[in-house]
Amino acid sequence: MDIDWAALGEVFGVSLVATVALVGVFTLGIVGASAGKAGGSQGGGASVLARTGSYACFALCAAAVAYGIYIITAP
Template structure:
């Protein structure tokens, strides 16, 4: 059995970057929803940005499931 260490490292690196990006995107969505409830202005923009972040997260998860299934 021979392990292709370069491919393994590449998969690890891409997985790490995508995971950090998705967690960051989800965090921005949560922060946007928290700002939506603040008494200051810009609530509509914060809510729109939060929902866009959540939609991007859902799209990334759906694409990952598509890659696994196909």
């Protein structure tokens, strides 16, 4: 049995970067959603912008998950 350590390292590196990026984008979505609800002394435009940004972050996360499922199930 021969293990291709270079390919294993490449897969590890790509999956680590993708995981950190996806968690970061999801975190930005949560921060944007909570900033949109806080409101406070900020104008209404800031909360709309935060909510729109959080929706975009969540859509990006959903697209990344859907693409991953597609890759796994593709023939």
